[in-house]
Amino acid sequence: MSNQSATITEAPKTAQLPRTSIVTLTVNGEQRSLRIAPWTTLLDALREYLDLTGTKKGCDHGQCGACTVLVDGKRINACLALAVMVDDREITTIEGLTKEGSATPDGLHPMQAAFIEHDAFQCGYCTPGQICSAVGLLKEGHAHSREDIQELMSGNICRCGAYPNIVDAIEDVKNHQPDRA
């Protein structure tokens, strides 16, 4: 290397480093402003910037459903949404579900209570996503049978295999809390 020419090699010219911007998200009814880069996903914004760690990062590729949140009432994968794109949407996470409507005396959303009642989890990692997904499913109103619930929960993977109890819990809320459906 020492006998190479003494010319100085410049760093390759790169595009101007993109700026961060201030994005105001409405999360669980509260407006929260954060300075983020455009490549920050909604999932990372929630967990790393807003300390809302209830929403889980599983695969980070939209395959497992652990990051499911509600945006304008619709369930989506927060890992595939850019935070900067949802600044004017209503975002609801597991922490804010009770603000969606009536809570049980324990301060839980009926779907949370049903998951406990039916022992619908083991390790619990997928549970916030399962519950948000189930709330979205009942709002959508397309599940008319147990088989429909199974099919329409296919975007949420549970590695502990608590599926039968998860379906029981959702069926229970669907049948006994029609106002939530």
Add this chain to the structure above:
Amino acid sequence: MNPFTYSRAGDLDEAVREISDNDRAKFIAGGTNLVDLMKANVMHPTHLVDITRLGLSAIEETEEGGLRLGSLVTNAETAYHPQVAERYPLLANAILAGASPQLRNMATNGGNLLQRTRCYYFYDTATPCNKREPGSGCSALNGHNRIHAILGTSEHCIATHPSDMCVALAALEAVVRVTNRYGERAIPFADFHRLPGDTPHIDANLEPDEIITAVELPPRGFSQHFKYLKIRDRASYAFALVSVAVGLEMEGDTIREARLALGGVAHKPWRNLEAEALLVGNPANRETFKRAADRIVADARGYGSNSFKIELARRAVVRALNEAAK
């Protein structure tokens, strides 16, 4: 993900202008495929133009009596739209056979058409792939190719198009409406996606500076006799090994009109007009169905792990036709 800049287009003109001015810019709407590919370092645009506020989010009747699906309508909104469910159940069923509810709530109709293949080698940046890196070679030809194409392949690429929705749109003979800086144009669905040939890095006949504004469905929806049959490795939330979209018009037991498209077998939704012609005017029975299926797979070629798809496709066509004719 690589660093990128972001802008939000306020109207169609602005969106087209932004994309025309920057050859490393991409549109983003649902983001379900693009963000994933950016995380995998397969795609690395330096600028994203957010098109989600452009409108283009209506489903409305066309003057010809068909239905215009805005390109920004989500897959879920499309599948559950009363007019789609009633008049185009083949399309509704195909959409609901794909992805998961969360993804269908995000993914748009325009984006569904433009999603990239799920070939393992396309995603694995450590391996050669002509689609990802033109000229680098195809790892699937002699690699793991269980999910790969059996029809319309080339020595450069045996990837499949992953969409279910597009298989139904091919059978329905939809039209893709696009806008560029010079105006609008319409692309018949059969001409929208491409075969790999020696340019497998180009998926569709859409120029980089064009935007899809709508997908138009012709009046005929085959709502009486239709079937979307999807065969996959698990019952839900998996890509098709083989799928078949069928639309028939029957007169008694005789087939008067037939549309047939296959998914999971080629670089684009696969139609064989000769096979469709073999159905028309003939009785809806097993012999007729087998003749059409045999015609389709006569051109097929297996690459080892995916050779089972030839017989699978043949049987799937017969079964889908049988169920559609009922």
